[in-house]
Amino acid sequence: MKKITILVVGLFIFFACSNEKKAEEKKVEVAIQKIDSISVDLKESTKKLDESAKEAMKAIEELDNI
Amino acid sequence: MLFFTFVGFQSLHAQGKSKDEKVKEHVKKGKDKAEKMKEKKSYSYGKDKGEMSGKEFGKMRSEEAKNKIKEKEEVVNKSDEIVKSGKEKIKKAKERVKKSVDNGEISKEEALEKELKIKKAEEKINKLDKQIKKEKEKLKKEKETIEKVKF
Numbered sequence: 527m528k529k530i531t532i533l534v535v536g537l538f539i540f541f542a543c544s545n546e547k548k549a550e551e552k553k554v555e556v557a558i559q560k561i562d563s564i565s566v567d568l569k570e571s572t573k574k575l576d577e578s579a580k581e582a583m584k585a586i587e588e589l590d591n592i
Numbered sequence: 593m594l595f596f597t598f599v600g601f602q603s604l605h606a607q608g609k610s611k612d613e614k615v616k617e618h619v620k621k622g623k624d625k626a627e628k629m630k631e632k633k634s635y636s637y638g639k640d641k642g643e644m645s646g647k648e649f650g651k652m653r654s655e656e657a658k659n660k661i662k663e664k665e666e667v668v669n670k671s672d673e674i675v676k677s678g679k680e681k682i683k684k685a686k687e688r689v690k691k692s693v694d695n696g697e698i699s700k701e702e703a704l705e706k707e708l709k710i711k712k713a714e715e716k717i718n719k720l721d722k723q724i725k726k727e728k729e730k731l732k733k734e735k736e737t738i739e740k741v742k743f
Contacts (some may be wrong), residue, residue, distance in 0.1 A: 554646040557741045561653050564734050568660040572667050575727055579671040582655040582720045583715035586678045592706045 650743040657738050664731055671724050678717040703717050 644652070689706045692698045698706070 530689075544722055545723065554650050554743065557743065558646075558650045558653050561650070561657050561738060561741060564737060565653070565657045565660055565731075566665055568734060571727055571730065572660070572664040575664070575671055575723055576667050578720050578723050579667065579674050582671075582678060582713075583674055585709075585716045586674070586681050588613040588709055589681050589713055592685045592688060592709060 624648065647743040650741075652743065654738060657689065661735055661738065664727070668724055668727055668731065672722055675717055675721050675724065678713065678720075680715065682710055682714050685713075 685706070689698075689703055689710070693700075693703045
């Protein structure tokens with residue numbers, strides 16, 4: 527009886543720990559996905575801004591000839 | 593009798609064939625699904641990534657994002673400078689054109705052509721200015737979000 531109780535308690539602790547680990551993993555996964563989506567957006571918006579800046583620079587350079 | 597047996601056999605054979613096809617299709621679908629699941633599993637960021645733990649991997653991604661923020665800040669500052677110098681140049685170009693027209697150095701057509709160029713440059717500068725303001729707001733929010741996430 528004592529052995530069974532120890533086994534059940536052990537199993538309970540094991541499952542509780544694995545559930546906690548899974549929840550932690552999920553939390554980290556969500557955070558990384560959030561960061562990744564921001565990274566993608568940062569890359570795209572930087573590229574677009576750089577292109578617009580180059581275009582504006584070109585248009586300004588033309589003003590030197592006026 | 594023979595005819596009916598023949599027709600019956602044919603229909604049974606056809607059914608069998610279609611059943612076989614269905615089974616094959618089902619198996620194929622299952623394989624596709626399994627492959628997709630495998631692909632999805634490899635993207636589970638929270639789990640260990642080779643020698644890196646999920647948290648370490650997250651920290652690495654966070655640092656990468658922070659570097660991208662720095663890059664964007666540099667581009668924003670550079671664009672800001674372009675807008676400032678552009679506005680100054682537009683102002684000067686407008687003055688030059690006006691002076692030339694007043695002194696009769698250029699014709700009306702030439703003046704119009706130059707004004708058109710100035711207008712185009714002005715539009716591009718204004719567009720860039722708006723974009724910078726928008727991106728600054730966005731950058732602020734993105735920075736806050738990344739700093740909030742802790743591993």
